[in-house]
Amino acid sequence: MNTTTHAGAETRALLLVFLAAMIEGFDLQAAGVAAPKLGPAFGLAPNQMGLFFSSATFGLIFGSLAGGVIADRWGRRAGLSFALVAFGVFSILTAFAGSFEHLVMMRFLTGVGLGGALPNLVAIAAESTSPDRRGRAVALMYAGVPLGGAIASVVAMMGLHDDWQSIFLIGGILPLLLVAPLFLLMAPFRVSHDAAVPESRLRALFAPGTVAGTLLLWSAFFFGLVVVYMLLNWLPQLLVSLGFERSQASMVQILFNVGGAAGSIVGGRLLDGERPALASAGVFAALIVSLIAMSAVPGGNVGMAILTGAVVGATLLSAQALLYGIAPQCYPAEVRGTGVGLAVAVGRLGSIVGPLFAGALLASGWGPTQVLYSILPIAAICGLTTVALILRRRQTAPALA
Template identity: 75%
Template sequence: MLVFLGAVIEGFDLQAAGVAAPKLGPVFGLTPEQMGVFFSSATFGLIFGALLGGVIADRWGRRAGLATALLLFGVFSIATAWATGFQSLVVMRFLTGVGLGGALPNLVSIAAEAAEPGRRGRAVALMYAGVPLGGAVVSVVAMLGLHDDWRSIFVVGGVLPLLLVVPLMTLLPPLTVDKTAQKNGERTSIRSALFRPETLAPTLLLWAAFFFGLLVVYLLLNWLPQLLVGSGLSRGQASFVQILFNVGGAIGSLIAGRLLDGERPSLAVGSCFAFLIVSLLAMSAVSGNFASTLVAGAVVGGAVLCAQALLYGIAPQCYPAEVRGTGVGISVAVGRLGSIAGPLYAGALLARGMSPEQVLYAILPIAAICGLATVMLVSRRHRLAVPAA
């Protein structure tokens, strides 16, 4: 339960910037390019956080890694609310991203290690379902006008992780791996898991899938409200679509676990990505129609976060326990480059005069590449598997 709550809080903070953007942008007079930089500053911090969080988890335990990450992004989320200009916004959001990035490898490792080997995909997917639920909560806050201004979103997003630290340190065991195995085998295990000839291709597939998958996810998470408003919806309607996007994502995450642990995962994963492409086409076709966009938003959310949950379910199965946090952290860090590219990509397209519908079309080939890499990865999963620890 504590891990699931941590995922919910992470989802809240990850989408706080996108929800606050319609009010924050006019206050500071931000251009589309500056908005893209603001969105990407957090995801740039996620790279460093993912690497740091994974190392802390393997050396001092999953609990210490998660608590440190919660403290970090809690403090700097609150600090974001008191930014005075574009530069301070970018710096505070970057530091918030470092904490957010450190949390996810620990959440994934804890969920994987708490489950039986045959159910690890399902356990990680269940944990990951908390991320879009957190995004739905922040969207509800925005839609109902429960925040007085954009600052309150970041204050709430900072207080929540700080409140979770004490229960986490009190109730969750350290989950520290065997130190002797770690001392004798950490360097060799990482090298063999990532770079030996028979595992190099699967590792590169994992990194490619994370890069292109997170590009699509973070483009939509950060820009979807703006794209919907640009298509003719009101801000309240756009917030409601964002809620259903996240609810659909939570359901899709749960489905992903069953797909990954099923008998024919390659076919199921391929179908998931085909469904994602069709759903993006449908959303672009119904743009401006509120009722149709509601349905399309829920379907797109379910498809894109189902695809992402599949990757998080696969990643911890690729590494032995003593380097699992580091291995997952490296994979997520590579994917965070896509998190940076996604918001910048959308900002550049809009600055060139593209319509919201054209931006959605531009996502399609990226989603297809991610799908191809993921299908190839899942089909070769037996070559990535390691003994359960």
């Protein structure tokens, strides 16, 4: 393959996975967008709404595990296609749910599809380019997730959806439209099944050369997603408690996502730079400073809230992009999908713990400022494990390329 052809294939692959990630980000926030109209339509109590929201999160865990295994056994393109079809079909079926039980089951199965997409997206982005550009390739893909979330937030704020069903129909049709271009335009991504493929992929993740990286990666993903989902779920409510109107809090949430998309791209470039460990430490330091600044924003100062919200989003999602960029570089190609899928699944546990932790703090009488301060040590732990992972990666990179 000549240089021009290879560059074209790389561009097509990155464009397709970026679009898929953007659709995933949109679908991940579809339930929140539909909630104000869906709840009254079904007469749901708060605990039922909580179960509806969490059903997709549990589906994400199972999907991440399955998606990684499929990526390694049948190829990245097949794995991503299965995931797109799954969350597309079940999102559409969610719109036709006639009971609460049906609603929860369809949302769980949508989550399985959404979870299965991410390990394949990471693997495709990482393997579509040269090793020295993998960080920015994965980060560019990951930037689509907060951008899709921002689009969903705009839909909610502007009331562009007429009913609760339409958001699920749109979120279901879009991934199905992407399946055919995925097969026609993107070169296959397969791992050859030869003697190099281990008999047990799970055992390979805990081999002497990879076990330290696996444990560090799991820790970083877990604590990182604790922070991400604490803010995604509770930031608007915390801002309202600080004295802002709900419309103003929604605007901050949108800028949080937009800042996150920009920060993701920056994170990837930092990972591919000459001093990624130092740059990563700087990103987490900036995240901690921005969280402190947000806690000090006076009520009613919308401009300052929007600015700090955008900076928090940029630094937080930059940190996440670092992790998603590092993850595929921790494993050889034959177990890369499984390794990334397991790491994402462990991270999803953090996405469950984070909102519950914030809710428990608020229920015990903590104020919004105290809750924001409680995030600081968690972000610091994530930062330390991420820097340790980057330092280790530089020592083992030749063996895992």
